[in-house]
Amino acid sequence: MGVGIEVRGLNAWYGKNQALKSIDMTVPANHVTAVIGPSGCGKSTFVRCLNRMHETIPEARAEGDVKVGDLEVYGADTDPVEVRRRIGMVFQKPNPFPTMSIYDNVAAGLKLNGFGNRKQISELVERSLKMAALWDEVKDTLHKKSGASLSGGQQQRLCIARSLAVEPEVLLMDEPASALDPISTSKIEELIFQLKQHYTVVIVTHNMQQAARVAELTGFFLMGSLIEYDKTEKIFTTPADKRTEDYITGRFG
Amino acid sequence: MPDSPSVATVKISVFRRLTNSCATLFAIAAAVLVILPLMAIFLYLLIKGVQSLNWAFLTQLPKPPGEVGGGMANAIVGSGIILAMASLVGIPVGIGCGIYLAEYGRNAFGDVVRFTSDVLNGVPSIVIGIAVYSLIVVRQKHFSAFAGSAALAIMMVPTVARATEEMLLMVPNNIREAALGLGIPKWRTTLSISLRTASAGVITGCMLAFARVAGETAPLLFTTLGNQYWSRSLNQPTAALPLQIYTYALSPYDDWHKQAWAGALILIVMIVAAVAAVRIVTSRGTLKGAS
Amino acid sequence: MIPDSEKPTNPPASAEQTPKPVSAIPTLAQAATERKAVTRSAALERIRKTHPRSSGIQDTAFRVLILFTAISVFAIVAFIVDQLISKSHPTLHAFGIRFFYNDEWDPVNGDFGARPFIFGTLVSSFLALLLAVPLSIGVAVYVTEMCPTRLRPVVSFLVELLAAIPSVIYGLWAVFVLAPLLRDYIQPALAKTLDWTGLFTGPPLGIGMLAAGIILAIMVVPIISSITREVLTAVPQNQREAVLALGATRWEMIRMGVLRNARIGIVGGIILGLGRALGETMAVTMVIGNSNYISKSLFAPGNTMASVIANEFSEATGDLHLAALVEIGLALFLVTLIVNALARLLVWSITGPTGRVRA
Numbered sequence: 001m002g003v004g005i006e007v008r009g010l011n012a013w014y015g016k017n018q019a020l021k022s023i024d025m026t027v028p029a030n031h032v033t034a035v036i037g038p039s040g041c042g043k044s045t046f047v048r049c050l051n052r053m054h055e056t057i058p059e060a061r062a063e064g065d066v067k068v069g070d071l072e073v074y075g076a077d078t079d080p081v082e083v084r085r086r087i088g089m090v091f092q093k094p095n096p097f098p099t100m101s102i103y104d105n106v107a108a109g110l111k112l113n114g115f116g117n118r119k120q121i122s123e124l125v126e127r128s129l130k131m132a133a134l135w136d137e138v139k140d141t142l143h144k145k146s147g148a149s150l151s152g153g154q155q156q157r158l159c160i161a162r163s164l165a166v167e168p169e170v171l172l173m174d175e176p177a178s179a180l181d182p183i184s185t186s187k188i189e190e191l192i193f194q195l196k197q198h199y200t201v202v203i204v205t206h207n208m209q210q211a212a213r214v215a216e217l218t219g220f221f222l223m224g225s226l227i228e229y230d231k232t233e234k235i236f237t238t239p240a241d242k243r244t245e246d247y248i249t250g251r252f253g
Numbered sequence: 254m255p256d257s258p259s260v261a262t263v264k265i266s267v268f269r270r271l272t273n274s275c276a277t278l279f280a281i282a283a284a285v286l287v288i289l290p291l292m293a294i295f296l297y298l299l300i301k302g303v304q305s306l307n308w309a310f311l312t313q314l315p316k317p318p319g320e321v322g323g324g325m326a327n328a329i330v331g332s333g334i335i336l337a338m339a340s341l342v343g344i345p346v347g348i349g350c351g352i353y354l355a356e357y358g359r360n361a362f363g364d365v366v367r368f369t370s371d372v373l374n375g376v377p378s379i380v381i382g383i384a385v386y387s388l389i390v391v392r393q394k395h396f397s398a399f400a401g402s403a404a405l406a407i408m409m410v411p412t413v414a415r416a417t418e419e420m421l422l423m424v425p426n427n428i429r430e431a432a433l434g435l436g437i438p439k440w441r442t443t444l445s446i447s448l449r450t451a452s453a454g455v456i457t458g459c460m461l462a463f464a465r466v467a468g469e470t471a472p473l474l475f476t477t478l479g480n481q482y483w484s485r486s487l488n489q490p491t492a493a494l495p496l497q498i499y500t501y502a503l504s505p506y507d508d509w510h511k512q513a514w515a516g517a518l519i520l521i522v523m524i525v526a527a528v529a530a531v532r533i534v535t536s537r538g539t540l541k542g543a544s
Numbered sequence: 545m546i547p548d549s550e551k552p553t554n555p556p557a558s559a560e561q562t563p564k565p566v567s568a569i570p571t572l573a574q575a576a577t578e579r580k581a582v583t584r585s586a587a588l589e590r591i592r593k594t595h596p597r598s599s600g601i602q603d604t605a606f607r608v609l610i611l612f613t614a615i616s617v618f619a620i621v622a623f624i625v626d627q628l629i630s631k632s633h634p635t636l637h638a639f640g641i642r643f644f645y646n647d648e649w650d651p652v653n654g655d656f657g658a659r660p661f662i663f664g665t666l667v668s669s670f671l672a673l674l675l676a677v678p679l680s681i682g683v684a685v686y687v688t689e690m691c692p693t694r695l696r697p698v699v700s701f702l703v704e705l706l707a708a709i710p711s712v713i714y715g716l717w718a719v720f721v722l723a724p725l726l727r728d729y730i731q732p733a734l735a736k737t738l739d740w741t742g743l744f745t746g747p748p749l750g751i752g753m754l755a756a757g758i759i760l761a762i763m764v765v766p767i768i769s770s771i772t773r774e775v776l777t778a779v780p781q782n783q784r785e786a787v788l789a790l791g792a793t794r795w796e797m798i799r800m801g802v803l804r805n806a807r808i809g810i811v812g813g814i815i816l817g818l819g820r821a822l823g824e825t826m827a828v829t830m831v832i833g834n835s836n837y838i839s840k841s842l843f844a845p846g847n848t849m850a851s852v853i854a855n856e857f858s859e860a861t862g863d864l865h866l867a868a869l870v871e872i873g874l875a876l877f878l879v880t881l882i883v884n885a886l887a888r889l890l891v892w893s894i895t896g897p898t899g900r901v902r903a
Contacts, residue, residue: 056788058693085791095782099804108800109790114266159786166790269793276795280690283682284699287769290762291706294717301720349613357610366614373621375884376877377823379850383857383873384624387631407620414617440606468710471825471850475857495712495826502716502830510720517713524708 002200003069003169004029005050010064012042012049014057019045021224023064027217032192032201034215034232036208038252041221043204047172050202051087052080069169085113088163092175094155096147096162102129102138105147105158109166124165131198132161133191153184160191164199171195173203177210189214208248212236220244302518305511311519315481315497321508325516327483328497331398332523335477335493336467338402343409343466344459348448350410351417351455356443367418374411381407382472390476398484398491401477405469409462416458420451460531464524470495494520624877632871634864643871649836649852651861656868658875663838664753664846665876668828669821671757671842672764677814679761680768681803687769688776689798700773707766715830718759723750723831726758731843746843754842755831760821768817775809775894776802812890819883823876825850849876 005027012020020042027033035043048054049062052073066073073083096105106125115121125142129135134157138145147158156176163171173192177185192214195201205211211218212232219229220241228235228244239245246252309324316323350370354363385404390396424447432442448455473479478490479500494516501513629636635643635656646657687700727750734744779802787801803810833845834855847855849872860866 051789053785053789056785081791081793083791084789089785089789091782091785091789093782095780095786097783097786097800097804099807108787112787112790112792112796112800114269162786162790269796273793273795276798277690280682280686283679284686284691287679287683287706287765288699288702291702291709293721294709294713297717297721298713346613346616349610350617353610353614357607358614366617369617369621371884371888372881373617375819375823375880376621376624377825377850377880379823379825379853380628380873380877381624383631383853383870384627386857387627387870388623410617410620438600438603440603443606464708468712470710470712471854474854478858495710498716499712499826499830502712502719513716514720517716520710521713524710528708 002030002196002198005170005200005202006065006067007050008065008067010046010049010062010066012045012054012062012064013060014045015059019224020049020062023226025219025226025229027200027202029200030196030198031217032196032203032215033217033219034211035202035204035219035221036206036211036247037221038247039206040223042224043221044174046221047174047202047204048089050170051089051172052083053089055080085109085166086168087170087172088166088168090156090159090163090171090173090176093179094152094159096150096155096158098146098148100147101143102145102147102150102158103142106161106165109162113166125161128161128165131164131195132157133187133194134158134161151184153180153187156180156184156188157191160188164195168199170200170202173201175204175206178206185210208236220247222247298514298518298521301511301514303515305515306518310512310515314483318504318506318509323512325492325494325497325512325519327480328492328494328516329519331477331480331484331492332467332494332520334487335398335401335405335473335491336463338398338487339405339409339466340459340463341406342402343406343462344413346406347410347413347459347462348417348455350414351421352443352448354414354418355421356447370411370414373407374415377471378404378408378469379471379474382475385472386475393488395488396476396478396490397488398477399487401473401491401493404472404476405466408466408469408472409459412462412465413455413459416461417451417455420454420458421447423454424450456531456534460528463527467524467527468495468520470499494523628870628874628877632867632874634867635871636867638864643868644875647838651856651865654862654864656864658849658868658872660836660838661847661849661852661872662875664832664848665822665850667753667842667846668756668760668832668848669818671753672760672821673814673818675758675761676764676768676817680765680813680817681772681810683765684769684772684776685798685803688773689794689802703766703769706762707770711763711824711826712830714759714763715827718755718827718831719751722759723755726750726755735843742840743842745841746839748843749833749845751831751833752843752845753832753839756828756846756848757842759827759831760824763824763827764817764821767820768813771813771816771891772806772810775806775813775891778809778894779805806894809891809894812887812892812894815883815887815890819880819887822883823850823880825854829854849873 005025007023007025007027010020010023011018023046035046037043045054049064050066050068050073052062054060054062062074064074068083068087071083071086072078073087097108100108103125106128107121110121110124115124126135126139129138134154137154138150138158147155150158156179160171160176177188180188189210192201192203203211203215215232217229218232218235220227220235220239220243222243228239228241230240234240235244236248239248309322311324311329312326313322313324314327315325350366354367354370357363358366381404385400385407389400389403393400428450429442429447432446433439437446473493473496477493477496479496480490480492482492484491498513498516498520501509501516504510639646639656643656643658644662645659646655647659648655648657649660650656683699683703687696687703691699727748731744731748731750731754735748738744783801783805784797787797792800828848829851832847832851834847834851835845836847836852837844839846853869853873853876856865857869860869
């Protein structure tokens with residue numbers, strides 16, 4: 001089951017530039033929350049702070065309180081490695097491991113985390129691929145084809161399966177469909193709808209229609225601040241802040 | 254959610270943390286172990302070389318074996334002459350080859366030339382020495398500076414060619430088109446425009462080739478042979494710095510060992526000076542903002 | 545594509561030949577066209593004067609000259625091969641394939657076998673790789689993945705500097721610093737602890753196979769590490785992120801996301817290093833001890849294919865001796881040719897033929 005995310009006073013910097021200014025946000029469990037905003041507004045940075053990927057960039061740092069379920073993400077004793085295991089991430093450009101088969105791709109996270117039992121791994125791989133709606137397409141070529149030999153949409157579903165295999169509580173998706181064609185995109189969107197039963201999903205998107213289709217809650221970011229955060233319906237029909245309205249109606253962005 | 258033993262409950266094991274730390278330590282140790290001999294070599298060169306360096310060393314001829322004193326003047330000059338001659342042939346041929354590969358050779362034949370150039374690059378220098386020996390020395394029936402430079406020139410060509418090709422390929426095509434569009438013939442475009450734009454990199458490539466052959470000993474072993482006296486012509490055996498260092502190092506005389514260090518110091522200084530001089534000249538010549 | 549400017553042209557029917565349009569007040573467009581036509585023809589006139597129609601001939605001449613330099617590369621390699629084969633003919637004829645497994649090297653009685661030198665080359669090169677490969681990969685990983693950004697150019701510069709030191713200076717240092725170090729400290733320690741392997745028997749001379757292997761390792765590290773660094777940097781950042789996002793430690797990220805992707809290139813770099821080690825002459829000659837016998841111990845002196853040529857060529861007694869040495873040179877040429885070609889193929893499969901990274 002998914003867990004909720006509590007963000008209090010999150011700040012983030014790239015070197016001297018402050019990219020996020022004191023973000024407060026509560027993401028409910030088992031919901032899909034979209035994060036929208038124009039280029040450079042900090043939405044990707046925000047999401048990457050949730051699983052401590054932001055700090056892997058040289059000169060980048062983040063401060064604040066992020067609580068995922070009972071885990072203090074930025075706690076003094078918290079190991080970022082563990083955070084990343086419990087919070088999964090799917091990237092904009094599908095990045096399957098080209099030197100590994102489909103099976104090994106999905107199993108990669110399991111093997112890393114010390115899972116040795118072959119039968120259990122096999123079961124988990126199958127389950128993850130089914131959850132990612134890829135199982136039927138690849139079940140015969142699991143060990144024969146490499147992860148990179150699939151089509152773009154399939155690769156992204158493979159990456160989703162790979163993330164799901166380590167049983168995260170939260171799934172972060174950074175513009176997961178922006179590199180894909182419309183048909184693959186709609187497949188991914190269907191998938192997200194299904195995933196929310198088991199996971200909490202936060203999805204970054206620059207496509208407002210996608211946010212409207214997929215998410216129950218939407219947060220609008222602008223220049224590093226969270227301007228408005230509410231039910232998707234409300235954001236897109238009667239936004240409270242004028243800046244949100246301007247963005248929604250296409251006056252800028 | 255099925256309740257098979259869940260990954261969610263697996264904590265980062267101590268073993269994984271330990272492996273991570275060990276890997277980091279190993280990488281740092283490797284870096285240290287690699288840089289250590291480098292430091293050691295330079296340190297010894299500096300200390301031992303300076304000890305035996307004096308004016309006599311730079312200006313005098315070697316004394317007969319066993320006698321203390323004397324210098325490597327003939328070797329220093331000899332190396333200079335041989336390197337100059339080698340560069341005179343090796344660099345133009347190398348640049349020409351590089352121009353071919355970049356401007357005319359984007360085809361199968363060009364690939365073959367490129368491959369052959371790489372083959373030549375990989376030939377052990379002693380084998381080149383053997384080949385030049387039988388090609389030139391045997392025919393002329395004597396060792397010479399000329400033969401030595403031929404061997405070194407051969408070694409310079411692939412390095413210069415590769416650098417020239419790479420640099421020319423980086424010149425954007427629209428510059429060429431602009432020149433051609435002005436009515437400048439292709440040959441002049443290549444020389445005055447493309448090559449000039451690429452000149453910094455090409456010069457660096459030539460300098461790299463020079464630095465590489467400056468220290469080469471093997472190809473000179475049976476072509477130039479070495480000489481304890483001044484050579485009176487280019488067609489005689491000639492002293493060269495690397496050869497002299499080699500001979501002195503393996504000799505049983507302590508004084509010659511000391512002189513070998515001094516010679517090595519001079520050699521390194523020569524190489525570093527050549528590299529530095531070229532860097533200074535090219536950086537002064539480039540316009541601000543030019544890459 | 546041959547731009548029009550390359551072909552010798554007749555001046556186009558320019559404004560200087562057609563009558564100017566007669567009208568009271570030329571329109572703006574007409575005036576512009578006029579101006580353009582006038583300036584175009586003036587420019588063409590200028591160009592015609594400085595580059596007469598013979599520019600086509602000049603281009604051809606230049607092209608021939610350049611082609612000549614390209615062909616000269618072929619010529620050089622052809623000469624080398626020709627000389628190697630023709631000058632080794634006596635022993636090729638006299639011994640045939642036996643030359644390569646005979647271990648008698650007897651100039652006095654005219655019996656020549658290259659096995660001791662093949663052995664020496666293989667052992668010294670293998671030892672060098674054994675030491676150099678972990679160090680090179682370690683340095684490369686350190687520089688690309690672990691080193692603080694400010695230190696990076698310093699460390700990589702220092703490693704590159706190792707490649708600039710001439711072989712004879714390595715040899716000098718090896719004779720006067722490394723060999724005594726081995727003789728006085730390292731070899732006795734090895735003899736005491738690893739005596740049971742049979743590899744460290746015999747008197748500790750300092751010089752010998754071990755010294756040769758060590759100095760070769762130092763010389764080969766810059767090559768392997770620079771290629772490794774190139775292929776490691778070529779691994780796209782999103783591969784690293786993908787592994788991290790699964791909950792991996794930094795080493796696990798390097799192992800699974802970087803080294804694994806760069807495997808082929810690293811192997812290519814190692815083979816390239818092998819090629820360099822096989823042909824390396826001076827430093828090895830100065831410390832290997834010049835002995836034409838095969839011995840199991842690493843403390844023993846020996847000779848490599850390159851070092852025996854360096855040692856004996858100038859004083860070769862008789863044509864057969866010389867031919868034998870040339871034949872060894874021919875063998876060395878062929879071996880390094882194959883090894884280097886293999887290495888290039890592997891490295892190019894990742895970076896592309898010009899050495900640039902494939903997108």
